[in-house]
Amino acid sequence: MYYEHQYFLDDDLKIIHHIDRFKKGSGFLAHIQYNLEILLMRKGSAEISIDDQTIIVKENELCIIPPNRIHKGFTHSECCEYHCLIIDHSLYDNWFKAAEQKFPLKCTDQAIVNACKSVFNLLEQKPRYYKQEINAHIILMFANLFRLGNEQSVTDGSASDNHRIDMTRAAIIYMYKNFTSDISIDDIANAAGFSKYYFCRCFKEITGQTPLNYLNYIRLKSAKALLKSGSSNITETALKCGFNNASYFCKLYKKYFGKSPKQDM
Numbered sequence: 594m595y596y597e598h599q600y601f602l603d604d605d606l607k608i609i610h611h612i613d614r615f616k617k618g619s620g621f622l623a624h625i626q627y628n629l630e631i632l633l634m635r636k637g638s639a640e641i642s643i644d645d646q647t648i649i650v651k652e653n654e655l656c657i658i659p660p661n662r663i664h665k666g667f668t669h670s671e672c673c674e675y676h677c678l679i680i681d682h683s684l685y686d687n688w689f690k691a692a693e694q695k696f697p698l699k700c701t702d703q704a705i706v707n708a709c710k711s712v713f714n715l716l717e718q719k720p721r722y723y724k725q726e727i728n729a730h731i732i733l734m735f736a737n738l739f740r741l742g743n744e745q746s747v748t749d750g751s752a753s754d755n756h757r758i759d760m761t762r763a764a765i766i767y768m769y770k771n772f773t774s775d776i777s778i779d780d781i782a783n784a785a786g787f788s789k790y791y792f793c794r795c796f797k798e799i800t801g802q803t804p805l806n807y808l809n810y811i812r813l814k815s816a817k818a819l820l821k822s823g824s825s826n827i828t829e830t831a832l833k834c835g836f837n838n839a840s841y842f843c844k845l846y847k848k849y850f851g852k853s854p855k856q857d858m
Contacts (some may be wrong), residue, residue, distance in 0.1 A: 606724045607681030607735075609729075610716055613637070614674045619665035622810060623800035625765055629696075630658040630679050633709050637673030641666045644758050648699045651677075655700040655709060657738065659692055663799065676713050684728065685735045702720030702741060708734040755793045760785045763794060764804065772811045772835050778804050812836065813849050820857045827854045 601607040612635070613621070619660075620639065632641070637653040643664045650656045658664050660682060685694070700706070708730045715730075716725045719720040767784040779802055782792040797805050819825050825833060831842035846854045 601681055603724075606727060607684060607713075608727070609677075609679040610713065611677050612674065613674065613677055615666075615668045617668045617671050621665060622802060622807070623663050623665035624762075625661055625663050625762060625764075626679070627660055628679050628682050629660055629685075630664075630677065630814065631709060632656040632658070633678070633681055633706070634714070635674045635676060637668065639666050639669035639673045639675065639810050643698055644699060645755050653701075654707060655706060657696045657700060659696050659700055660819055661762070663758060663765070668844045671685040676709075676714065676770065678709065680731060684731055687732070688732055689735060693739050693743065696738060700738065700741065702737065705737045705741070706732055708737070754839060758810055758852050760792065760839060761796055761799045764792070765800075765807070768804075768808050770814065772808060773833060774835060775837065776808070776835075781808070781857075808835075809845060815848065816842070816846065817857055818852070820854055827858075830854065 601609065615621075623642075632639075632655065634648065634650050634652050634654050634656075636652060639646055639656075640651055641650055641656050641658075641664060643658055643662050648656065649669055711730050712727050712734075715727050720726075763779050763787040767781055771780075778793065779789055782789040785792055787795075793804055796802075796807070800807060802810070812834040816830050816836075819830045819833060820827070827843065828839045831837075831839045833843075836842040838847075843854055846852075851855075
């Protein structure tokens with residue numbers, strides 16, 4: 594799978610859950626993924642951009658990020674804390690037709706918020722049959738989400754008509770598929786189908802990052818996972834993740850993560 598790499602370790606519960614915390618002025622970089630993502634704000638507020646739309650999500654509100662959308666977020670308050678729930682598309686594709694899958698990007702409906710909170714409580718407590726109960730809550734949550742989405746005629750999971758968004762999406766996919774190779778900005782621009790100058794300008798406007806910084810971000814995230822797995826030493830990791838120079842890799846790693854690669858082994 595390309596895009597943001599996701600692995601569902603349990604066939605009976607195809608979800609990924611974690612809690613993220615950010616201080617003011619920080620957040621997560623623009624990325625795309627194949628599966629739907631739900632953010633439940635626990636504390637503070639955040640500004641979330643999804644393709645060419647921006648919303649403010651406050652405490653006890655949901656942000657619904659449809660598949661294949663470029664999204665990024667920044668803390669809108671002194672700090673923010675939120676649940677992140679990534680749900681494998683098969684959980685709702687098996688129950689709902691593609692034409693019905695229209696999502697509200699922001700949701701304050703209490704029944705949907707409560708269903709989401711129930712999922713997180715069950716994940717924490719793990720009572721008997723908690724997996725079955727979580728799946729039931731997810732199906733109920735999607736039934737209400739799709740109903741709300743259709744009533745509001747808000748958005749669906751299709752790609753934006755904005756050619757700059759489509760270009761950036763194509764570039765990010767290309768980077769995720771080829772980051773282990775010795776690719777250049779020219780290669781990425783050609784894959785996106787635009788001139789290098791226009792591509793670089795638009796990419797930074799949409800993601801907030803230069804193409805080179807974004808490519809390094811993908812490579813370093815993959816390198817960090819490899820180092821933590823213990824399957825490769827520093828030099829091997831650098832080469833596997835597209836870096837030809839181990840010294841440069843170490844310097845860049847410390848710049849991004851604030852510590853040396855050795856500290857993550």
